[in-house]
Amino acid sequence: MEIFGIPHQAFLGQIMLGLVNGAFYAVLSLGLAIIFGLLRIVNFAHGAFFMVGAFVAFLIGRDLGIGYWPAMILVPLIVGFLGVVFERVALRRIYRLDPLYGLLLTFGMVLVLEGGFRVAMGSSGQRFATPEALRGVWNLGFMILPIYRAFVILVAVVVCAGTWIVIEKTRMGAYLRAATERPELTQAFGINVPVLLTLTYGAGVALAGFAGVLAAPIQQVSPSMGSDLVIIVFAIVVIGGLGSVFGSAITGLGLGVIEGLTKVYYSEASTTVVFLVMALVLLLRPAGLFGREEG
Amino acid sequence: MVALLLSPAIKRSLLALLLAALVAVPFVPEIIYPIFVMKVMCFVLFACAFNLLLGHTGIVSFGHAAFFGSSAYITGYALRDMGLSTEIAILAGVLFSALLGAVFGVLAIRRQGIYLAMITLALAQMVYFTFLQAPFTGAEDGMQPIPRGKLLGLIDMNSDLSLYFLVLASTCGGLWLIHRIVNSPFGEVLRAIREHEPRARSLGYAVNRYKIMAFALSAGLSGLAGSLKCVVFRLASLTDVHWHLSGDVILMTLLGGMNSVFGPAIGAIIISALRHYFDALGAWVTVAVGLIFIACVLLFRRGVLGEIDHLLATRFASRRIVKEQKNAQI
Structure with a gap:
């Protein structure tokens, strides 16, 4: 069986790969959008915290013998804590300034983290073993599906849905939405907005760290693993519209698939297709697919 | 402000001194x-x-490496694969990057501020x-290796001395x-757009056209540097096209001071020297550059030149106040 002249094995395989990439895009752009929504800061360091997440998982596995499953809980906590410290020490001081300073400050953080890990761990990639329960493949009859990749997609969907529920259905989420709309008024109601900002940054960054743990068994764990990814995620957030938390997650998954399909039909363009889509969206709908028009 | 505090004669002689020093460089390797x-x-x-x-x-562009790098590639192609003379190769690179800048401009100015920065970054990627x-x-x-070619088909650029004077x-x-550009009426309009875009628009300036023009000029000159x-x-x-370079050039500008014409030059000298003389430290340099970036944003946003200006300006101002108070007492 062939689909547009491509064997359907390859076709489905690439869609699968696309979905896996899309899962990472979705989790990362979700965190980016939450942070931007409340703090008005475009967190350039998001990719770097993703990298830190993968490295922490690798290091605690190697040196402390902590396995994959505890790492899934521990690593986001550690990365989130780093984020909290960074917010308290540095980010906090520039909220009153133009948001561009936030971009520049977090860019400086990228250099510090990437350079630091390069000094400590070298530039080459480290291998991280897939947990035993998730090794092997499922033969679905029409295609071979590595179990770990299916797991990544599932977890990403669960995490995105869970985040959505927290934001929409819980008291904490209500505070978050209120502070996003009217920070001063929310503060006047006796809600501690500065602490909320700190926690939000920590949580957003923890999501990035979590994505890092997910990625560790698939990708090489190296200091530069997050740096190209973060720019794709930026493009996705522009396409989805920065105002919309959920829109960017959906856009992430969708673009992963588009990227996969491009690999099948015209592989030379697969690295640029996301940016092409971004240019197109900007021409037709400058505010993004799910975004509202604002400055 | 430094510019205001120095008399034109002093400024001119300082400039002449700098130029003389630069001319002397290749003779004292x-x-x-x-x-x-x-x-x-x-x-x-x-x-x-x-x-x-x-x-x-x-306008914050986070994609200037694209202009710098593509101009370098085009110049390289013209020299190596087409065998053109040096000045035509450089010109080709400059034209290409100016055009690329216009394209970036058309797309990016559909949004503003932070969005614009992200768009330029994505386009550059x-x-x-x-x-x-x-x-x-x-x-x-x-x-590599790219032949340096001959300037006007006559002067061999393989001589480091002639190349130095070309650069x-x-x-x-x-x-x-x-x-x-900065001191022309065109530059005034650009500053008007920076200060208050809706007002510039209501005064009848075609703001978008000015922005795209600024993009193209900035890109073309960046391209010259790349070539x-x-x-x-x-x-x-x-x-040369990687986004780290786009970040570097922002840092240079921020570090030197973006509110002056030549402040960024000081930033460029500092960062290049840092990379050159501490190259042996490897990735530590990246960490140091990151820390400088953070320090710039948190502590001295005016940049080196801007901070000096500020220091001088406040000192002169306080001296003037003291003088006026004395006069008032008398």
Whole structure:
């Protein structure tokens, strides 16, 4: 069986790969959008915290013998804590300034983290073993599906849905939405907005760290693993519209698939297709697919 | 302000002194390495060209490496594969990057501020991948060795001395042009857009056209810097188009001070020197550059030149107040 002249094995395989990439895009752009929504800061360091997440998982596995499953809980906590410290020490001081300073400050953080890990761990990639329960493949009859990749997609969907529920259905989420709309008024109601900002940054960054743990068994764990990814995620957030938390997650998954399909039909363009889509969206709908028009 | 505090005569003689020192450089290679000075001049031009957008129009582009790098590649292609003479190769690079800048401008100015920065970053990444895959760029290895060619088909650029003066003349020409642009009526309009865009628009200026023009000019001059670097090092590589370089040029500008014409030049000198003299420390340099970035944003946003200005200005102001108080008492 062939689909547009491509064997359907390859076709489905690439869609699968696309979905896996899309899962990472979705989790990362979700965190980016939450942070931007409340703090008005475009967190350039998001990719770097993703990298830190993968490295922490690798290091605690190697040196402390902590396995994959505890790492899934521990690593986001550690990365989130780093984020909290960074917010308290540095980010906090520039909220009153133009948001561009936030971009520049977090860019400086990228250099510090990437350079630091390069000094400590070298530039080459480290291998991280897939947990035993998730090794092997499922033969679905029409295609071979590595179990770990299916797991990544599932977890990403669960995490995105869970985040959505927290934001929409819980008291904490209500505070978050209120502070996003009217920070001063929310503060006047006796809600501690500065602490909320700190926690939000920590949580957003923890999501990035979590994505890092997910990625560790698939990708090489190296200091530069997050740096190209973060720019794709930026493009996705522009396409989805920065105002919309959920829109960017959906856009992430969708673009992963588009990227996969491009690999099948015209592989030379697969690295640029996301940016092409971004240019197109900007021409037709400058505010993004799910975004509202604002400055 | 420093500019205001110094008399034109002092300024002119300082400039002459600097120029004389630069002319003397290739004759005293034991004091300072001429190739390094050429590299610094390229980055000085790059940072000042970038500041046309950042400081004078209020547009943050996070994709300037695309202009610098693509111009380097085009110049390299013209020299190596087409065998053109040096000045035509450089001109081709400049034209290409100016055009690319206009395209970036048309797309990016559909949004503002932070969105615009992200869009330029994404577009530049697209350029990066295009050059990674184009057949003539040598992908990860870069394009090398590129012959330096002959200027006007006559002067052999393989002599470091003639090359040095080509780079010096081009850099001075570029900087002079930037100075002229900034102090022209066109530059005034750009500043008006920076300060209050709706007002500039209501005064009847075609704001978008001005912005795209500023993009193209800034990109073209950045391209000149890239072409020169390509000729000097006989190399065009992916580091020239990588977004780390876009970040570097922002840092240079921020560090030097973006509210002046030549502040970014000081930033460019500091960062290039840091990278050159501490190269042996490897990734530690990246960490240091990151820390400088953070310090710049948190502590001295005016930049080196801006802070000096501020210091002088407050001192003069307080002295004047003391004087006035004395007069008042009498």
